Amino acid sequence: MFSFPGLVFLETTSGESDEVATLVFNFLGNGLRRWDIKVTQFLCTNANRPPQGCLQFYTGLQGRITSFNFAPTTGSIHLANQMYSxxxxRREGYCCVEFEVCRDVEDAFSLHMNGLIKISSTDNGCTEDYIQIEESSNMCLGNEKVFSNRYCGGxxxxxxxxxxxxxxxxxxxxxxxxxFTDGGQSSTLNLRNRGLCLDFRRRKCPLS
Incomplete structure (x- = not known):
């Protein structure tokens, strides 16, 4: 089961009206698969066009982000060999974005788990499967002293x-x-690596 949350953007190279974008799906094994895909074309000058390189783009004050293949029930495994943003x-009057695991989802964060041990790992401890949120911390607009860039673990x-x-x-x-995920999805230790489900909300800028 594949779960593609939010909006997925594919950029064309020239923007010409006769250009064709093709989606190709490759699967192993048998099974019934269905899609309901809505396609919307944006002008290159459209204000809602996402920054270059963004495969998913969120504009609301709050929302939910899940990695590809993150199913509502346990047992799913995140996709291998992924590298996307x-x-x-940016929203006027809001200076920060808070992320937290989805409270209504079991094992909402599991990337490069070390067996069944559910502990956090950051930066140098995350070399295979991880997410990157540069210069982030456990505090917003406070006296942050510890910043992290990479997150993995359970x-x-x-x-x-x-x-x-x-x-x-x-x-x-x-x-x-x-x-970022590597190609190591076949080992026993990776069977609990579901990926991530994170809720986000924006924080207002402090009054000057």
């Missing part, structure tokens, strides 16, 4: 080696969440 637009936290999830805040636009 999830982008959030717990979402800007501090290393913890077993409790925490808010992670990004106050350094552009607001981009990068997703």
């Amino acid at each position: 999830v982008c959030l637009s 717990t979402f936290n800007a501090l290393q080696g913890l077993a409790v999830n925490s808010l992670v805040c990004d106050c350094t636009p552009p607001f981009i969440l990068d997703i």
Whole structure:
């Protein structure tokens, strides 16, 4: 089962009216698969056009981000060999974006799990499957002293080696969440690696 949350954007190269975009699907094994795909074309000058390189783009004050193939029920495994960006637009009056694991979803964050141990891992501890939120921390517009860039493991936290999830805040636009996965999806240790389900909400700028 593939879950493609939000909007997925594909850029054409020239923008000519007769240019053709082709979607190709390759699958192994048998099974019934269905799609309901809505296609919308944007002018190159459209204000809602996402920044270049953003495969998913969110403009709301809050929302939910899930990695590809993240199913509502446990048992799904994130896709291998992924490298793409999830982008959030800038909104006037809002200076930060808070991320937290989806509270209504079991195992909402599991990337490069070390067996069954659910602890957080950051930066140098994340070399295979991870997300990247540059210069983020557990605080918004406070006295942040510890910043992290990469997140993996079984717990979402800007501090290393913890077993409790925490808010992670990004106050350094552009607001981009990068997703990286390697090709190692066949080992036993990877069977619990579902990917991620994160809820986000924007934080207003402090009054001057």
